[in-house]
Amino acid sequence: xxxxxxxxxxxxxxxxxxxxxxxxxxxxxxxxxxxxxxxxxxxxxxxxxxxxxxxxxxxxxxxxxxxxxxxxxxxxxxxxxxxxxxxxxxxxxxxxxxxxxxxxxxxxxxxxxxxxxxxxxxxxxxxxxxxxxxxxxxxxxxxxxxxxxxxxxxxxxxxxxxxxxxxxxxxxxxxxxxxxxxxxxxxxxxxxxxxxxxxxxxxxxxxxxxxxxxxxxxxxxxxxxxxxxxxxxxxxxxxxxxxxxxxxxxxxxxxxxxxxxxxxxxxxxxxxxxxxxxxxxxxxxxxxxxxxxxxxxxxxxxxxxxxxxxxxxxxxxxxxxxxxxxxxxxxxxxxxxxxxxxxxxxxxxxxxxxxxxxxxxxxxxxx
Numbered sequence: 574x575x576x577x578x579x580x581x582x583x584x585x586x587x588x589x590x591x592x593x594x595x596x597x598x599x600x601x602x603x604x605x606x607x608x609x610x611x612x613x614x615x616x617x618x619x620x621x622x623x624x625x626x627x628x629x630x631x632x633x634x635x636x637x638x639x640x641x642x643x644x645x646x647x648x649x650x651x652x653x654x655x656x657x658x659x660x661x662x663x664x665x666x667x668x669x670x671x672x673x674x675x676x677x678x679x680x681x682x683x684x685x686x687x688x689x690x691x692x693x694x695x696x697x698x699x700x701x702x703x704x705x706x707x708x709x710x711x712x713x714x715x716x717x718x719x720x721x722x723x724x725x726x727x728x729x730x731x732x733x734x735x736x737x738x739x740x741x742x743x744x745x746x747x748x749x750x751x752x753x754x755x756x757x758x759x760x761x762x763x764x765x766x767x768x769x770x771x772x773x774x775x776x777x778x779x780x781x782x783x784x785x786x787x788x789x790x791x792x793x794x795x796x797x798x799x800x801x802x803x804x805x806x807x808x809x810x811x812x813x814x815x816x817x818x819x820x821x822x823x824x825x826x827x828x829x830x831x832x833x834x835x836x837x838x839x840x841x842x843x844x845x846x847x848x849x850x851x852x853x854x855x856x857x858x859x860x861x862x863x864x865x866x867x868x869x870x871x872x873x874x875x876x877x878x879x880x881x882x883x884x885x886x887x888x889x890x891x892x893x894x895x896x897x898x899x900x901x902x903x904x905x906x907x908x909x910x911x912x913x914x915x916x917x918x919x920x921x922x923x924x925x926x927x928x929x930x931x932x933x934x935x936x937x938x939x940x
Contacts (some may be wrong), residue, residue, distance in 0.1 A: 577761045577832075583930070585721075587798070592780075593623060593645065593835075597605055602918075603858050603862065603919075603921065604809065604920075605899060605900055605901055605915075605917035605918065605920065605923075606895075606897065606899040606900060607900055607901065608892070608896060608924055610899070611637075611771065611891075611895045612637070612638060613638075614638070614899075614923070614924070614927060614928075615638070615927065615928040616637070616638055616639045616868070616891075616922070616928060617638070617640045617641070617642075617690055617868065617927065617928050617931035617932065618639050618640075618641045618642070618834050618868060618870050618872065618891075619637065619641075619809070619836045619838070619867040619868060619869040619931045619934070619935075620633075620642060620644060620747070620811060620838035620867075620869030620870060620871050621641045621642065621643055621644065621869075621870065621871070621872045621873070622643065622644055622646065622657075622871070622872070622874065622875075623641070623643040623660060623661065623664055623672070623874055623877045624652050624657050624660050624719045624873070624874060624876065625649055625660055625876050625878070626654065626660045626663040626664050626667070626876055627661075628664060628874055629874060629878070629880030629883040629884050630872060630874040630883050630884070630887055630923060630926075631667075631668060631671070631672065632880075632884060633665060633824070633883070633884040633887040633888055634672070635668070635671060635882075635886075636670050636884075636888075637887075637888060637891055638687040639671065639891070640670075640671050640672070640673070640928075640931075641671065641672055641673070641748075642673050642674070642705070642869075642931070642935065643660075643661045643664060643665075643673065643674050643675065643707065644708050644747060645657040645661055645674075645675060645676050645677045645680070645708060646676040646677055646708050646710050646749075647679055647680065647710050647712060648710060651718075651875065652728070652875065652876060654677065654679060657677075657796075658676065659700075659721050660938055661674040661676075662674065662702060662703075665703055668918070673703075673705045673935065673937065674702075674703060674704050674705060674838070675693075675704060675705060675707060675708050675745075675747055676696065676699035676704040676706070676708070677707060677708045677709070677710070678692045678696065678705055678707070678735075678857050680712060680717045680725070683717065683725060683731065683890065684719055684731065684830070686724075686797055688731070688829065689731060689929055690740075692735050693734065693738040694734060695739055696739060696742060696744070697738070697742065697829075698741070700817055700928050702741040703745065704744065705745065705935045705936070705937065706744055706745040706746070706747050706809070706935055707739050707744050707745070707746055707747065708726065708747045708748075708749070708811075709746065709747070709748050709750075709754060710749050710751070710821045711750060711778075713725060713726065713727050713750070714727055714750055714751065714792050714795060714796075715725050715751070715752075715780075715786065715787070716791070721755050722830060723820070724752060724786075724787065726787075726792075726795040727750055727795050727796055727797075728749065728795045728798040728799040728802065729777070731732070732799070733802070733919045736799070736802075736803045736806055737803075739806060740803065740805055740806045740807075743909040743936060744805040744807075745808070745809055745934055745935050745936070746806055746807065746808050746809065747809045747811050748794040748799075748809070748810060748811060748834075749794065749810065749811040749812060749815075750792055750793070750795070750810075750814075751789055751792035751793060751814060751815035751838065752778060752780065752789075752827060752931075753768050753770070753812070753815060753818065753843060753877045754815070754816075754817070754818035755768040755772070755818070755841065755843075756768070756772060756778065756779060756780045756781070756789070757780045757781055757789050758781055760766075760773060760781075763855055764818070764843060764909065765842045765908045765909055766844075766907070766908040766909070766910075766930055767839075767908045769843060776811055777879065782806035784911055791874055791899055792815070793815065795817070796810075796814075796815075797826070797829070798833070800830045800833055801830070803832075804830075804832055805832065806832060807832060807934060807936070808830070808832055808833040808834070808837040809833075809834050809835065809836055809867065810819075810826070810833055810834070810836070810936055811834070811836055811838060811869075812835075812836070812838050812839055812840050812871075813837060813838075813840040813843075814826055814833070814835045815845040815846075816835075817840035818843060819847070820844065820847060820858040822856065822864065822940060823835065823858075824858060824861070827862055827865050831872060833865070834865045834866065834867055834930065835865065835866060835867070836866075836867040836868075836869035836875065837866060837867065837868055837869050838869035838870055838927075839871035841894055841897065842906060842908045842909055845897060845906055845909060845911075845913045845937075846909050846911075846918065848913065848914075849909070849911050849912075849913055849914075852914060853917065856916045856917075859898070859916060859918055859922060859926070860918065860919070860922055863918075863921075863922040863925050864925060864930060865930070866925075866926045866929075866930060867926070867930050867931045867934055868894070868927045868931070870887075870890050870891070870894070872886070872887050872890060894905075896915055897913060897915050897916060898916055898918055898923065898927075899915070899916075899917070899918060899923045900915040900917055901914070901915050901917040901929075902914075902915045903915065
């Protein structure tokens with residue numbers, strides 16, 4: 574009898590404890606991530622430039638548990654397109670588990686007979702070599718000109734067959750159109766030091782100094798016309814679609830174009846500038862558009878870079894962004910001279926922004 578009473582007491586005790594255990598588990602899953610979770614979480618950086626092989630950045634990608642999209646781009650400060658392609662292909666062959674590749678094309682010969690056919694053939698070759706996306710850069714709209722001196726915009730009809738080919742090949746278009754809104758402001762009115770430093774060093778891209786050039790609104794309108802003309806094309810607006818200055822404006826873009834996503838590359842500080850003024854507004858934006866945002870950094874490794882510095886910069890960037898987006902911790906952000914509280918986004922939201930959305934946006938499947 575005593576043994577039966579003991580067993581009954583034990584069962585009652587276990588039953589009483591079970592709801593508390595379940596509640597604790599529920600509370601743990603609802604709590605935001607911490608810095609300790611960074612190492613364990615699945616992560617995808619959707620915008621990096623890896624222009625060398627062997628690559629110190631790849632070493633840090635592996636160490637910190639990332640997958641990455643290594644993007645080729647027609648940028649004059651980078652190695653030639655041929656060398657960028659060679660590096661990307663070598664890295665993908667070396668590590669298909671962590672590295673994916675985005676190709677690009679040259680604007681040389683645009684408007685001449687055969688340009689479109691040549692680009693389409695190059696894209697087909699890239700797709701056969703494993704490219705998952707195609708990058709177009711701000712030279713379209715800001716630099717490249719026709720023979721008569723007029724600028725070429727992304728909504729030019731000549732891009733139509735190229736866009737159709739990208740869609741047919743099942744690739745995603747990554748489009749860097751325009752610049753951050755700060756580009757059209759004088760240096761002392763820019764909201765972040767990273768923009769201020771960049772445009773001080775690259776005055777040729779500082780549109781405030783070039784009032785004869787297209788406005789920010791002109792470039793965004795051309796981009797929007799292009800996206801509207803290709804509603805089935807998977808579209809990734811690099812750098813928050815150059816609408817980083819106002820999450821309400823970016824929200825309107827996402828509402829208008831259901832085929833579009835945006836990546837966060839090199840625009841976190843502009844959003845932090847907004848969040849120290851209205852944290853809940855920014856936090857609610859991330860939550861509402863949790864299926865449309867891709868974590869990304871614009872980390873870059875070129876020939877001649879110091880490997881240790883590349884690895885240090887990558888980890889510092891990734892940890893800082895994780896602290897802001899995933900945790901409730903505050904940090905001092907020197908680029909805006911402010912202490913910025915973390916957004917502590919829900920874990921399910923972080924899982925999408927940091928991983929699931931990129932795999933969907935680039936049609937990589939589940940993993």
